[in-house]
Amino acid sequence: MTTSTTRTKRGKGRDKAAPARPTQKDIALAAGVSQAAVSLVLNKTETPSVPSATRTRIIEVAEGLGYRPNHPARMLRSARTMTFACVIPDITNPFYPGLVRGLQAVAAPAGYDVLIFDTDGRPEREARAIDWLLQGRADGVVATFFHLRVPQLAVLARKGIPLVRLESRHKPDGPLAIDSVYIDNAEAAAEMTRLLIARGHRRIAMIQAEFGPSQRRAQGYSAVMREAGLSPDFVTDSAYSEESGARAMNRLLERRGERPTAVFGASDVLALGAMEAARNAGLSIPGDIAIAGFDDIPVAKLLGLTTVRQPEFDLGALAAETLVRRLQPGGLGSPGKSRELKFEIMKRSSV
Amino acid sequence: MTTSTTRTKRGKGRDKAAPARPTQKDIALAAGVSQAAVSLVLNKTETPSVPSATRTRIIEVAEGLGYRPNHPARMLRSARTMTFACVIPDITNPFYPGLVRGLQAVAAPAGYDVLIFDTDGRPEREARAIDWLLQGRADGVVATFFHLRVPQLAVLARKGIPLVRLESRHKPDGPLAIDSVYIDNAEAAAEMTRLLIARGHRRIAMIQAEFGPSQRRAQGYSAVMREAGLSPDFVTDSAYSEESGARAMNRLLERRGERPTAVFGASDVLALGAMEAARNAGLSIPGDIAIAGFDDIPVAKLLGLTTVRQPEFDLGALAAETLVRRLQPGGLGSPGKSRELKFEIMKRSSV
DNA sequence: TTCGCTTAGTTATACGTATTACTAAAGCAA
DNA sequence: TTGCTTTAGTAATACGTATAACTAAGCGAA
Numbered sequence: 001m002t003t004s005t006t007r008t009k010r011g012k013g014r015d016k017a018a019p020a021r022p023t024q025k026d027i028a029l030a031a032g033v034s035q036a037a038v039s040l041v042l043n044k045t046e047t048p049s050v051p052s053a054t055r056t057r058i059i060e061v062a063e064g065l066g067y068r069p070n071h072p073a074r075m076l077r078s079a080r081t082m083t084f085a086c087v088i089p090d091i092t093n094p095f096y097p098g099l100v101r102g103l104q105a106v107a108a109p110a111g112y113d114v115l116i117f118d119t120d121g122r123p124e125r126e127a128r129a130i131d132w133l134l135q136g137r138a139d140g141v142v143a144t145f146f147h148l149r150v151p152q153l154a155v156l157a158r159k160g161i162p163l164v165r166l167e168s169r170h171k172p173d174g175p176l177a178i179d180s181v182y183i184d185n186a187e188a189a190a191e192m193t194r195l196l197i198a199r200g201h202r203r204i205a206m207i208q209a210e211f212g213p214s215q216r217r218a219q220g221y222s223a224v225m226r227e228a229g230l231s232p233d234f235v236t237d238s239a240y241s242e243e244s245g246a247r248a249m250n251r252l253l254e255r256r257g258e259r260p261t262a263v264f265g266a267s268d269v270l271a272l273g274a275m276e277a278a279r280n281a282g283l284s285i286p287g288d289i290a291i292a293g294f295d296d297i298p299v300a301k302l303l304g305l306t307t308v309r310q311p312e313f314d315l316g317a318l319a320a321e322t323l324v325r326r327l328q329p330g331g332l333g334s335p336g337k338s339r340e341l342k343f344e345i346m347k348r349s350s351v
Numbered sequence: 352m353t354t355s356t357t358r359t360k361r362g363k364g365r366d367k368a369a370p371a372r373p374t375q376k377d378i379a380l381a382a383g384v385s386q387a388a389v390s391l392v393l394n395k396t397e398t399p400s401v402p403s404a405t406r407t408r409i410i411e412v413a414e415g416l417g418y419r420p421n422h423p424a425r426m427l428r429s430a431r432t433m434t435f436a437c438v439i440p441d442i443t444n445p446f447y448p449g450l451v452r453g454l455q456a457v458a459a460p461a462g463y464d465v466l467i468f469d470t471d472g473r474p475e476r477e478a479r480a481i482d483w484l485l486q487g488r489a490d491g492v493v494a495t496f497f498h499l500r501v502p503q504l505a506v507l508a509r510k511g512i513p514l515v516r517l518e519s520r521h522k523p524d525g526p527l528a529i530d531s532v533y534i535d536n537a538e539a540a541a542e543m544t545r546l547l548i549a550r551g552h553r554r555i556a557m558i559q560a561e562f563g564p565s566q567r568r569a570q571g572y573s574a575v576m577r578e579a580g581l582s583p584d585f586v587t588d589s590a591y592s593e594e595s596g597a598r599a600m601n602r603l604l605e606r607r608g609e610r611p612t613a614v615f616g617a618s619d620v621l622a623l624g625a626m627e628a629a630r631n632a633g634l635s636i637p638g639d640i641a642i643a644g645f646d647d648i649p650v651a652k653l654l655g656l657t658t659v660r661q662p663e664f665d666l667g668a669l670a671a672e673t674l675v676r677r678l679q680p681g682g683l684g685s686p687g688k689s690r691e692l693k694f695e696i697m698k699r700s701s702v
Numbered sequence: 703t704t705c706g707c708t709t710a711g712t713t714a715t716a717c718g719t720a721t722t723a724c725t726a727a728a729g730c731a732a
Numbered sequence: 733t734t735g736c737t738t739t740a741g742t743a744a745t746a747c748g749t750a751t752a753a754c755t756a757a758g759c760g761a762a
Contacts, residue, residue, distance in 0.1 A: 390721080420718085421717090421718050424719045425718080425720085
């Protein structure tokens, strides 16, 4: 609008002051060598066919022009994106940022970046994620799928894209390059349920979500309840969100007859929502009602929530390690493994 | 399979039946047309030179083979990555996931993905981010830099990569494609300080971090304090983390002489750390000490933290819109604009 | 002299796509 | 018949890189 020169950024326009991104060709031209020589020097630490004088000259010219390798071109040529995709329901759920950092911690030193894809736990978004991955945007994937199962995921492995699933239980080895990392969700939930029973609770309800890891947690809870001669009591809401948790808790509180004395949220976010709803209803925690969660997101500590600790960072790091190994030559051949990390019961003040 | 012409063309023929990702060439071969025809049909909605019979055949073959366009090749050819980079200190800070979702909400419908780069607020990581962006990995950037200033960032704009900064105040228009979105951090901090004074506090300390938006917030606080004839009282720690907040609070509590009656954390995360330290020291909030924060991260509500609301999602969405507009033809020419969103004081129970 | 070896590179090609420029064949009018 | 238009495509090229295959010059040895 003002006095601005219409600058053509790149293209055959070739005007002098246009600071386009210089390519190896530009360096070659400026240094009086071929493009191949430039590529050689810039990529190999030892170049038998290029003497150090030329080497130095090329490097100096490259620095002088501010050369940066063109990533897309590299990807195309080498069929490697040097990117991991992280497919998760929602980065806003405080469980996942820690996982992502774990991923990054291992991926970055190995030269990989991390791309995030949110599915919102919806089947069509999960399908879109697969489609998107098949476009060669990532060399490997770490993912939590609520809906897709191995048959739908196998296509990735078949196209040479290893996948590490964040799972809720041990998976039998499979022939494809689909691995998993997990903590034993059923056992963890079982142990938490035992704790609640040991504290004297008999009417214990579980707030669960429709899909995802909540199912496995529900199994552990159910098993222990029945073992103790108590009847499982589920309230199901749609998502892993505070709103869902609060809604579920309100449904519990509206019940006529005997209310539960303890509520086990299938995830911390659900438990926190439940906690707030309980407080809003004038109940004290754990006096009037005990609340337990699952995940141990960072705020759980601040709020004194008794919960199951999932080592999110370590899970991410382990997943990344698995991918890095898979992507080494010949790594795709071995059978899919399931690797376990240990959970921990964090006893705080909400139970 | 039916026709045994499935050949492995990538990977030097190691695997036997490896179903490589089919390319346009493969489709062309199978459909008896040229690669150009395939590209035409698959990309244009109207193809005057390809009759609908051929069109249909090509599309069917493409679907039959499970064709997915190769993203790197597209990027190279079209010089468009269809990716936005989001450069932030730490995705683990609960302020940022919401920002990312706002970004995604606008970016995705426009066809852009979002890549996350964590800097940890360290200068060398920020420099690495720039370097990394210059490799043509993203078409546009949304970023929070603690250390880099316009001179160092200008290189992006000069190479045709628009940048939207998440800022703490209005920036004068500049000639480059560097925009910013912000809330008026100084005024917000000023207003919060006024609230604390209005509640009767006279000894009000601020916990701040060494770099980043904390500085601007400190200015607003200082101004109001001095205006009221009170002296500003800073405790500085390194990062925007709970540990830093707790450490700073402990330093305040260890002071001999008169303790502050209110503590203003330059960010919610700092305030939460301070809150925990205060509780651990046996103080009640707000009875013994009032605590205020800045950001309004999701847990602030759960913990009853009085704080300044930054519309994180909207900031992200606005940033993305700005980028999308910049990337439309001719969008890079206009001067860099600074766009403001409104903050809100969230009065809860910690003050 | 010829042969072989080393040095210092260069040339050529491929990755998969998008796009521009071109063309062969058919149809039709004059 | 020629000339022109339409139809239905194809061939060629470029994007920037990595790498395999090649070469020209110089030198020493047989």
